[in-house]
Amino acid sequence: MLVDSHVHLYEFSNDELGSFNGMILVSVAEDVKTSMIVLNLTEGFGSINPCIGIHPWNVDKVPFSDVAVIEKLVKDNDVRCLGEVGLDLRFVPNTIDKQRRFFSEFLRMAKEYDLVLNIHSPGTWREVFEMITKADVNRVMFHWYTGPLDLIRDLTEQGYYISVNAAVKVQEKSRKVAETVPLRFMLTESDGPYEYRGIRLTPLMIRDTVNEIAKIKGIDVETVEDSVYFNYTKLFR
Ligand SMILES: [Zn+2]
Known part of the structure; x- marks a missing residue:
């Protein structure tokens, strides 16, 4: 799967x-x-797992009170995941204070309702890691990880998962990440629909992504596919 x-x-x-039928999304x-x-969407497709929230790029476009609306949606719909949420100093440094306010609330909610965090954190990998551990949130995945390689050990020691993007075929940093992250903490993702260096990222690229990770790690494709699926079931229970 x-x-x-x-x-x-x-x-x-x-x-x-x-x-995309037949995949976990x-x-x-x-x-x-x-x-x-x-x-x-979730109601129509059995294999879709919803994450809801406010993207760090949007904190200057919405009122802070929208956090309470998200919280109500979590409670009313028995949602199990917040995403994508986090901090971004790389693309939107000018709103970082506001971002921290929103993200602190999402951390509180994750702790209170035992939610998974689907994390976006370009330029803030270490800060986000420290905020999460401080908030004592356990169910975490870092999406499209391109952070410091020496932080990976800290993340996995806490039991956090790291997602390798389909861009692994062409992005040198993602290849290093795939090489470094132990298989038992690795997930796969497309972040689609998204254009990256001429490649259109969609869930249809996940097969290729698994193949590429197998090649990089020098193991067989089935082992990668089975591990990622097992990791997913552990994270989302
Ligand atoms: Zn995304």
């Missing part, structure tokens, strides 16, 4: 959605509106 642990599913057409949202769309 192939797993896409971070995908913006609502951005695909219905035809495309059909072509962890569908993230970016604000209240897309959170509700993701929850509606």
